[in-house]
Amino acid sequence: MARVVSVFLPTLPTDRVRRQAGDAAPSPDTPLVLVGREGRRRVVVTAADAAAVAAGLRVGMPATKAQALVKGLVIQDADPAADAEALDRLALWMLQRVAPIVAADPPDGIVIDSTGADHLHGGEAALLATLVEKLLSVGLNARAAIADVWGAAHALARFRAQPTDVSAPGEAVADVAPLPIAALRLPPDLVSSLRVLGFDRIGDVLAEPRAPFVLRFGPELGRRLDQIAGRLAEPIEPIRPAALIEVRRAFGEPIGAAETIRRHIGKLVAALCDALERKGLGARRLGLICHRVDSRAQAVRVGTGLPLRDARRITRLLSDKVETIDPGFGIEIMTLAAIVTEPLAPKHTASSLVEDLEPDVSGLVDLLANRVGERNLYRMAPVASDVPERSVRRIAPLAIETGEEWRGDWPRPARLFARPEPIDTVALLPDHPPAFFTWRGVRRKVRRADGPERVFGEWWKRDPELIAVRDYFRIEDDAGERYWIFRAGDGEDPLTGSGRWFLHGIFG
């Protein structure tokens, strides 16, 4: 089943103007509108930002009226060509980061075929959340939705997303039914005629027989409904920047067998590597698109940790994903593009005869990262912090080796719980370890203990930690199991912590 993401940028023109103006931009609460000519003479508002909409301004209103209504209104000239260009640039950015099939959806959206790419971003909800957050961080107001088909994702992004929305597979029609008719991407006069007839929601139209609608309004309405139900394909024409290194193979007879697909991947990769070598580049992200005879496209996306131009390794990465390609009735065109490239110069591998090189594992890292997702493959690096859960951070598996280690000789447990588990204890305050504790319903006697190791809160991070304290103890029970427990607070001053006990880790 395909999955399509639709990104809606409701205030793209005004956001673009603000972004280009930089420091000179009007403050976010100053209403800003863009005006352009409609027809021959009238100057109308073509875009209004959130503040302007809140002040009662609407798109399509004469500019003079807007000026009369709102005091201190900032008016600038609209530039549809620049908007379209900005949209293309955004689409390109998403092509490099999200999935291999991305297209601008003018005038105010971008559509992405994310089939098989969501797990690389930690799931669909996480994918949408990061996308919206990234756009917001560059000053673009965005909403996004994911659904089985373009039509449904488009409608949900515009009418339901707050600011993201995930429609479960197979639920596209049910999710879209309660939305207004305007969500169907129909010409405005058709929408108003339908509303005159009393059809407010998409569900109302779906419930009626189709033939009278076609007689009265033509085939457009039926086409849009079929697209939402997935009965009519709506291919996404992916954008391709001019400098993209891309190779393609068209087949006289559609191919379908996994073996055949693998063989052709091998040929495509060889051609791509030649092209990369001529330019002295290595690929960081690759997109393989298989166009099927039923005009649907299947995409595979792989990423690499280091720039790569080794045909054998690229083939291996792509072949690993062949089982995710559904050839349907056959594939007629395959294209392979190096979406993100970096310079890759030939390198001296062995610099001396005696030096013993550490074997290269970047190939394995790429293979595994494409299988489990980039964020599930990591190294741990030390952070200078006494709070145990903050003393480690995840870094990329191929990050530069710093040789840094955790300082201090205090024993640390082999297992550390992400969330300390509360335990019931019998303990003497303030500085004694518990005599008994109950964890997961089992009461254990404390045989030996060592501590306290006092950890102070990091006041430079959060205000409540200014006087927070944890007292850590290493304790051993009858069976010899060793645990790492702590008391929130110093046991005397209730301001330093609640005085409750928690089990945080297990020693080996």
Add this chain to the structure above:
Amino acid sequence: MRPPANPIAIAQLRERIERLEGRPARGRPVLPFGVRPMDARLPGGGLPRAALHEVAGGGAGAIDGAAAALFAAGVAARTRGKVLWCVTRADLFAPALSQAGLKADRVIYLEGGDDKTVLACFEEGLRHGGLGAAVAEIARLTMTASRRLQLAAEGSGTLGIALRRWRRQTDATDFGQPTAAATRWRVSVLPSTPLPVPGVGRARCGSSS
């Protein structure tokens, strides 16, 4: 008590098994522990490098696998190259591995969603050949899966450690089932023995109560 084994009979048996396996065991590289009582009991005087080893904790260690993880880290630390550590639950605390000798720069962690993914990635790591060791925390290890892993380790010369860790104590009976692992270890914690002196610091009640 078992009667002492006849060394000649054992040597003959080993020779026969070698012939059946079709490859000499003599020249196989091993990783000695450096602890005589342990090395003396292992054929070849250490852990065979190109093989799969199974490690599990005893008692509550079957669930948390803390001691077993440190044992695995200690073994992996004595290999050369990177170490791949596949887990399903991300509760491993890296400073402890560092204290066991496995430096932070050497370990690449992989978080798989389930046992199947972890096993597949583990096998991939063993097959690659560039790693010093690969460790995987798994609950179920079937004969078929372990044989695949063992063959992958043999082919590439990478040391593989299957760290068995179960969700429930009752599942830990699984550890007796036959697998293709070359050695099988059970690492348990023991109650500590008190020092003969009260210590050099201020007297604490913890050790005397």
